[in-house]
Amino acid sequence: MIAVIAVRELRSLFLSPLAWTLLAVIQGLLAWIFLLLVDDFRELQGRLASVENAPGVTDLVAAPLLQVAAWMLLLLIPLLTMRLFSEERRTRTLDLLLSAPVTTTEMVLGKYVGVMAFLFITIALIALMPLSLTLGVTLDFGKLLAGLLGLSLLAAAMSAAGIYLSTLTTQPAVAAMATTGLLLGLWMVDAVSTAPGTAGDLSGYLSLRRHYDAFLLGLFDSTDLAYYLLFSAAFLGLAIRRLDNLRLRD
Amino acid sequence: MMVDILAQVEQLTRRYGENRAVDEVSFTLQRGQVLGFLGPNGAGKSTTLRMLAGVLAPDAGRILIQGVDLLDQPTQAKRTLGYLPEQPPLYREMTVDEQLHYSARLHGLSRDASRQAVARIKERCGLTEVGRRLTDHLSKGYRQRVGIAQAVLHDPAVIVLDEPTVGLDPLQSREIHALIRELGQDRGVILSSHRLSEVQALCTHVQIMRAGRLVYASALADLAGQRPSIRLRIGLHTPPLPSRLAELPGVERIEELGDGRFRLHHSADLALAQALIEQARIEDWGLWELTPEQTSLEQIFVDLILERVDKVEIA
Numbered sequence: 001m002i003a004v005i006a007v008r009e010l011r012s013l014f015l016s017p018l019a020w021t022l023l024a025v026i027q028g029l030l031a032w033i034f035l036l037l038v039d040d041f042r043e044l045q046g047r048l049a050s051v052e053n054a055p056g057v058t059d060l061v062a063a064p065l066l067q068v069a070a071w072m073l074l075l076l077i078p079l080l081t082m083r084l085f086s087e088e089r090r091t092r093t094l095d096l097l098l099s100a101p102v103t104t105t106e107m108v109l110g111k112y113v114g115v116m117a118f119l120f121i122t123i124a125l126i127a128l129m130p131l132s133l134t135l136g137v138t139l140d141f142g143k144l145l146a147g148l149l150g151l152s153l154l155a156a157a158m159s160a161a162g163i164y165l166s167t168l169t170t171q172p173a174v175a176a177m178a179t180t181g182l183l184l185g186l187w188m189v190d191a192v193s194t195a196p197g198t199a200g201d202l203s204g205y206l207s208l209r210r211h212y213d214a215f216l217l218g219l220f221d222s223t224d225l226a227y228y229l230l231f232s233a234a235f236l237g238l239a240i241r242r243l244d245n246l247r248l249r250d
Numbered sequence: 251m252m253v254d255i256l257a258q259v260e261q262l263t264r265r266y267g268e269n270r271a272v273d274e275v276s277f278t279l280q281r282g283q284v285l286g287f288l289g290p291n292g293a294g295k296s297t298t299l300r301m302l303a304g305v306l307a308p309d310a311g312r313i314l315i316q317g318v319d320l321l322d323q324p325t326q327a328k329r330t331l332g333y334l335p336e337q338p339p340l341y342r343e344m345t346v347d348e349q350l351h352y353s354a355r356l357h358g359l360s361r362d363a364s365r366q367a368v369a370r371i372k373e374r375c376g377l378t379e380v381g382r383r384l385t386d387h388l389s390k391g392y393r394q395r396v397g398i399a400q401a402v403l404h405d406p407a408v409i410v411l412d413e414p415t416v417g418l419d420p421l422q423s424r425e426i427h428a429l430i431r432e433l434g435q436d437r438g439v440i441l442s443s444h445r446l447s448e449v450q451a452l453c454t455h456v457q458i459m460r461a462g463r464l465v466y467a468s469a470l471a472d473l474a475g476q477r478p479s480i481r482l483r484i485g486l487h488t489p490p491l492p493s494r495l496a497e498l499p500g501v502e503r504i505e506e507l508g509d510g511r512f513r514l515h516h517s518a519d520l521a522l523a524q525a526l527i528e529q530a531r532i533e534d535w536g537l538w539e540l541t542p543e544q545t546s547l548e549q550i551f552v553d554l555i556l557e558r559v560d561k562v563e564i565a
Contacts, residue, residue, distance in 0.1 A: 004355045008341075015343045096339035096400070098305040100356040101328040247307045 001102050005110025010117050013080070019118065022079060026072050027125060033068050034129045037061045058140040062130040063216045066147045069126050070212055073119070073155050074187060078179035080118065081162025082172040084111045085243070090170040104243040108236055112163055119155045123148060143218035150215025153228035154208065158183055160235035167242040183208065254281040255317075256408050256438035257302065262311035264297055271297045273462040274311070279408065284434035286453035287442040288551060294462040295442040296336055299412050302440065303333035315408055329358060332406035336413060338397025342386035346377055346396055349385055350403060357404035367403050374429060375399040390417040398426060402433060409433060411441040415448060427452050446548050456547060458554055465554050470547070481543040482522060485511045487536025494533075499525055511539065 013019040041060045048054040088094040097107050127148055133139060161182055166175040190207035204210050208231075211224040257279040264272040272294040279285055287295045300306040302313060304320050304327065313320040315327040340349055347368065354364030372378050375395045380388060385396060394417055402409055414430065415423040430452060433439055443449050449456055450470065458466035489495075489510045496504055498514075500522050505513040516522045523540060530537040543549070 001356070001358075004352070008344075008352050011348075012341065012343055091339075091342070092335060092337045093339040093341055095303075095305050095333070095335040096353060096356070099303040099328060099331065099333040099335075100353070101325040101358060102356060103325060247305070 001106045002110045002113060005097075005102070005107060006113035006117065009084070009111050009114025013114070013118050018079065022076050023122060023125070026069075026076060026122065030065065030069060030072065030126060030129065034061070034065055037064055038133075056140055057133060057137050058130070058143045061133065062139070062144050063147060065126075065130060066151055066216055069123075069151060070154055070209075073122075073151070073158060074183050075180070076122070077119070077155065077158040077162050078176040078183065080115055081159055081166050081179060082176035083166065084115070084163055085167040085239075086169050086172045086175045089246075090172075098247065104240050107243065108163060108239045112159060112236060115159050115163070116156060119159065120152065123151055123155065126151075140218070146215050146218045146220055149220075150212050150224075153215075153225065154212050157208065157228045157231040157235075160232040160239075164235040164239040164242065167239050167246070255279070256281055256315070257440070258312075258314040259298075259302065260312040260314075262298065262301060262313065263309050264294075264301060264306065265309050270462050272301070272308075275459075275462075275464045276311075277457060277464065277467060279438040279440055281407075281438055282435060283455050284430065284439045284441070284453045285455045285457065286449035287440065287457055287459060288444075288446065288449055288547075289442075289459035291444075293459040295459055296412055297462075298459070299333075299410050299440065299442060300335070303331060303335075303410050304328050305333070305335070329404075330407045332401035332404065332409045334397045334401040334411045334414060336416075338393050338400070340385040340393060340396060340400075342384065345382050345384055346372075346388070347381045349396060350400060353400045354403050359404055364403075367405070371399045371403045376425065391419065391422045394418055395422070395426070398429070407437050409437060409439045411439065413443060414441055415443070415445075423448070446551060450547055458551060460554055466550060480516060482514045482516065482526070483507070483511065483539065483541040483543055484514065484526065484537065485509070485539030486530065487538060489535060490533065498522060498529065513543070 038061055041057060044060065085094070088097070127144075130139065130144060158179075162175070162179040165178045165182065166172070168178070169175050186206060186208045188207075188209070190204045190210050205227070211227045214221055214224050255278050259278070260276050262272055262275045263270065275294075275298055277285075287298070289295050297306065301308045302320075304324055307321070313327075316330055318327040320327040341352075344352070350368045350371065351364055354367050355361070359367055372381060375398060377392070377395060377399060380392055385393065388396065394414070398411065398414055401411065411430070415426050418426060427448070430439055430441065434454070441453070453470060455467070455469050457464055487510060489512070492504050492506065492512070495501065495512060495514065500516045501514050502517060503515040505515070507513060514522065514526075523542070526540070527537065529535075
């Protein structure tokens with residue numbers, strides 16, 4: 001059942017110009033940044049040769065690229081998740097799901113899997129850029145994979161939040177705005193974490209970005225993994241609860 | 251023949267704030283019945299049907315679909331349920347084929363089974379030519395047909411249709427009526443409607459709702475078989491005093507309708523009409539209308555809705 005819903009969701013995305021536009025814009029912008037990064041690296045290359053333990057091409061090209069990609073996802077995901085439930089409620093197609101022998105958990109997971117499939121395609125396309133460098137240089141694959149895993153986990157967490165917020169309203173634009181706000185807030189929440197004490201620690205732990213940075217350095221820490229998984233599970237759980245409550249409310 | 255109860259609704263209640271949209275409604279649906287819900291707007295018909303389809307949770311009460319509790323085991327109960335909401339739930343970016351296929355798969359049909367089911371239902375609902383059209387580009391009538399096709403595609407035992415023929419032209423309505431009648435033969439169908447004529451033409455049973463309560467329920471066959479007219483509507487050019495009419499044999503009550511028209515309530519099995527014609531000829535009242543009034547569904551409906559009658563006994 002989850003697969004049936006996920007496939008419809010994915011197809012539906014590709015039937016709309018929105019998905020294609022988002023893919024094109026992201027690829028275009030990232031390609032430009034990728035070129036600039038490669039260019040910088042080429043200029044630095046000569047000087048780096050004399051430095052001991054110098055950062056490699058993965059650190060100087062792939063990591064910054066993935067850093068920017070995370071920002072792109074922050075802008076892209078609210079637009080992808082905004083219509084998931086809000087539009088179904090607005091156009092009353094949700095009645096079809098509610099009257100079918102499908103649980104609310106299956107509905108939420110189906111849509112989640114659909115969006116994640118789209119995001120994996122996006123991430124795979126982004127990964128092609130640094131991978132193309134293997135034609136000329138040797139990449140640190142461990143680091144690159146850690147970075148891509150981090151990006152995927154980040155996308156998973158952001159989408160879960162987006163799905164929950166799209167169950168709260170019948171207007172996609174409101175859901176998109178709320179999701180952007182929430183994600184940006186969580187992205188930047190560690191801005192105060194230079195403050196000493198628990199407030200600093202807590203806000204640092206809450207930050208979406210802090211955990212992602214570790215992956216970009218090639219560090220795989222189970223704390224970071226747990227953070228993203230818990231984050232996703234919490235918002236998916238909230239979405240399921242919310243849908244169950246909708247049945248009671250209107 | 252054993253009575254096969256497909257749906258059983260007990261004491262169903264739903265509140266919106268202080269307002270009781272549906273108030274302790276109970277009824278059953280048997281195999282072979284087409285049950286029509288009548289009532290003015292806001293009477294609670296749609297709310298009742300939404301609860302029956304599992305889209306809305308009731309505040310109190312119980313719904314059994316083929317003996318399975320809809321609230322305790324929703325997925326199992328919904329497998330044998332087909333539902334057309336007030337507005338057909340169609341994804342605008344999908345074609346008719348895709349939409350129907352998706353709905354079939356959602357109801358647990360395998361890929362092959364759903365392909366066959368879609369082909370069959372398209373034939374039956376006259377959708378073969380529009381299979382590749384986007385649902386968004388269809389006319390209201392076609393959208394409604396796709397909605398109905400979607401509701402009956404997985405061959406459910408209980409079919410819930412909320413105003414199935416709204417927005418259809420008379421010819422399309424007739425086709426849909428034929429389909430519903432056919433479906434009703436070996437299943438149970440519940441539908442709501444504003445149109446009395448539709449319920450009369452289509453349903454085996456009728457229920458009237460008013461302000462959230464079920465105020466009338468009967469088999470249409472019983473309604474037709476009720477005692478013959480006990481009311482005569484007459485029109486006279488030169489009417490006598492009403493008291494003169496009251497002297498006619500068997501007359502119990504007289505209503506003046508104006509313009510020389512009266513409604514005579516009389517005791518049953520009396521040949522009032524004949525006596526009246528005779529008297530009118532003798533006293534030259536100028537009789538120009540004489541209509542026996544049936545206790546029609548319309549009469550019951552109007553009486554109930556205008557609250558002339560509080561409640562007709564529930565069969």
